[in-house]
Amino acid sequence: MNRKSKIHRLLDEAAMEIYGFITDCETSHVERWVPASSIKDQLGLKLSSYPQENTIDNKTGWLFGTLARMLQDKGLVEFKKVNNRSFYRTKT
Numbered sequence: 001m002n003r004k005s006k007i008h009r010l011l012d013e014a015a016m017e018i019y020g021f022i023t024d025c026e027t028s029h030v031e032r033w034v035p036a037s038s039i040k041d042q043l044g045l046k047l048s049s050y051p052q053e054n055t056i057d058n059k060t061g062w063l064f065g066t067l068a069r070m071l072q073d074k075g076l077v078e079f080k081k082v083n084n085r086s087f088y089r090t091k092t
Contacts, residue, residue: 015067018043019076019090026089033080033087040064 001009008021021043028033040046045064050057071077077088 012069015070018038018064018067019071022077022088032089034089036061036064036068036086036088039088058068
């Protein structure tokens with residue numbers, strides 16, 4: 001297996017861990033919509049994406065956004081936005 005394949009396999013595994021997390025906690029949310037902010041906070045997915053030498057060092061949900069999109073592309077989760085808040089739930 002080449003490095004590209006390995007990286008994509010690991011990303012897919014990470015996405016499925018997020019899917020499992022959403023599945024586990026969605027029953028405790030209204031209409032099963034889990035806030036993206038809650039997912040990112042509880043799984044520690046607010047990460048720096050800038051070089052250490054950069055003057056900007058905001059921690060963002062860039063990795064979560066990518067992994068959540070992978071789940072959407074597979075038809076595993078639904079997304080909705082209410083005002084400025086994002087939510088996810090599994091498709092049933």
